[in-house]
Amino acid sequence: MATARSALVVDDERDIRELLVLTLGRMGLRVDTAADLASARAQLAQGRYDLCLTDMRLPDGSGQELIEHIAQRYAETPVAMITAYGNVEAAVSALKAGAFDFVTKPVDLAVLRRLVQHALELNEQRKSAPASARLLGDSQRMQQLRQTINRVARSQAPVYISGESGVGKELVARLIHEQGSRAGGPFVPVNCGAIPSDLMESELFGHKKGSFTGAHADKEGLFQAAQGGTLFLDEVAELPLHMQVKLLRVIQEKSVRPVGAQAELPVDVRILSATHKNLAKLVEDGKFRQDLYYRINVIELAVPPLRQRREDIPLIAEAILKRLAGEQADGLPALSEEAEAALSAYPFPGNVRELENILERAVALCDGQTIEVADLYLPQVDQLIGQEADMPLRPLAAAPSPALPAGADGTALPEAIEQMERETIQKALEANRYNKTKTAAALGITFRALRYKLKKLGME
Numbered sequence: 001m002a003t004a005r006s007a008l009v010v011d012d013e014r015d016i017r018e019l020l021v022l023t024l025g026r027m028g029l030r031v032d033t034a035a036d037l038a039s040a041r042a043q044l045a046q047g048r049y050d051l052c053l054t055d056m057r058l059p060d061g062s063g064q065e066l067i068e069h070i071a072q073r074y075a076e077t078p079v080a081m082i083t084a085y086g087n088v089e090a091a092v093s094a095l096k097a098g099a100f101d102f103v104t105k106p107v108d109l110a111v112l113r114r115l116v117q118h119a120l121e122l123n124e125q126r127k128s129a130p131a132s133a134r135l136l137g138d139s140q141r142m143q144q145l146r147q148t149i150n151r152v153a154r155s156q157a158p159v160y161i162s163g164e165s166g167v168g169k170e171l172v173a174r175l176i177h178e179q180g181s182r183a184g185g186p187f188v189p190v191n192c193g194a195i196p197s198d199l200m201e202s203e204l205f206g207h208k209k210g211s212f213t214g215a216h217a218d219k220e221g222l223f224q225a226a227q228g229g230t231l232f233l234d235e236v237a238e239l240p241l242h243m244q245v246k247l248l249r250v251i252q253e254k255s256v257r258p259v260g261a262q263a264e265l266p267v268d269v270r271i272l273s274a275t276h277k278n279l280a281k282l283v284e285d286g287k288f289r290q291d292l293y294y295r296i297n298v299i300e301l302a303v304p305p306l307r308q309r310r311e312d313i314p315l316i317a318e319a320i321l322k323r324l325a326g327e328q329a330d331g332l333p334a335l336s337e338e339a340e341a342a343l344s345a346y347p348f349p350g351n352v353r354e355l356e357n358i359l360e361r362a363v364a365l366c367d368g369q370t371i372e373v374a375d376l377y378l379p380q381v382d383q384l385i386g387q388e389a390d391m392p393l394r395p396l397a398a399a400p401s402p403a404l405p406a407g408a409d410g411t412a413l414p415e416a417i418e419q420m421e422r423e424t425i426q427k428a429l430e431a432n433r434y435n436k437t438k439t440a441a442a443l444g445i446t447f448r449a450l451r452y453k454l455k456k457l458g459m460e
């Protein structure tokens, strides 16, 4: 028979202790109680708990002290704090000290049950195999980042992920989700910059039929879609001010009100957010609400730009090439020594995404065996803005590569090249009666390169 899971409830009010013992007991937990900090410490020293719930104020100290004590000595025990309604500061400092979540008084039993469920799932998750190592890189900074991800995945606290474009912020958010207690729930990424301002409220919180012109039926919002899981607010700096106020309320109340609805719906969603902009600066300039910043930035996780971890470039490049080769199913072109050196020296304003783009293009252009420096078409470093190692660079990823000639009629260069390629390939295919081996030979490229191009240009 499986041993019963156990919880320690720490509160000086007898009524609350009894309520919690009853609720947790009904969920199949064995519950011990303590009325003050000293006895809580003594109980913890006696045995391992699957969960600890503590009140904020204790007769001989604070819940915060207990959280710190548990974080130091019994890091495997998730601890949550019971805070007074609306006391955001206490909740935020509990989360910062290592609490995995908080619940407000008067305790909503449905919220409490979900919290307990997450704590128990967290323990299960920990016992199972560690999550994937898709975030590649052996540099010290990446190792630290992976450790931090492991740590923050155990919490329910909002995490703000900062970093330049293309550094891997979304990947980090996914890993936090996958390694936490919500892994079984949905991961819902939202690009806040892509939703028109007037539709944003309905997109995020849903709407009732008839609440505005065009609302033909009830619609579920993204918060509801993320129920039990994680909502990733990408480009959070793009949220208009009126939405910032609404979002703050939702995070504090843990409930949403769909547009046109009378009642609030409880939501159990962990919020992760990211932007490549300097959010602290936007707060200073009055463009982002300080209270919301404070609330979403309980834990900040900075993803370093690729040029500050150059030693990771060969490893990530190899993984990308393997993936591209997998798509083509035959052989893996390798980087020449010079090409690898050129990549390692390049500042990558567009970070890993730019590396992916550069290699994808190089695979198509190379002879199929070796990728040379010329196949990389690296932009000239002196054409990049602010090349010093620590300054954010402006990505050129979407701009034409300066090493290539410009389109004659002013068309964006990648499209002009694609058009030219499409026409040339089409003519060669027709001339060779669609025999791909002959077409490739006539074009002076390998069969594999031709297959790649056909796929990429949508000509298959």
Ligand SMILES: Nc1ncnc2c1ncn2[C@@H]1O[C@H](COP(=O)(O)OP(=O)(O)OP(=O)(O)O)[C@@H](O)[C@H]1O
Pocket (backbone or CB within 6 Å): 134, 135, 136, 137, 163, 164, 165, 166, 167, 168, 169, 170, 171, 172, 234, 275, 276, 316, 352, 353, 356
């Ligand atoms: N360390 C890494 N190892 C392997 N792949 C990575 C790594 N970092 C990023 N990537 C890949 O780079 C691409 C860009 O990453 P992602 O979309 O997470 O960046 P982002 O910071 O969210 O970008 P943006 O700011 O533009 O939204 C993705 O394909 C991702 O899988």
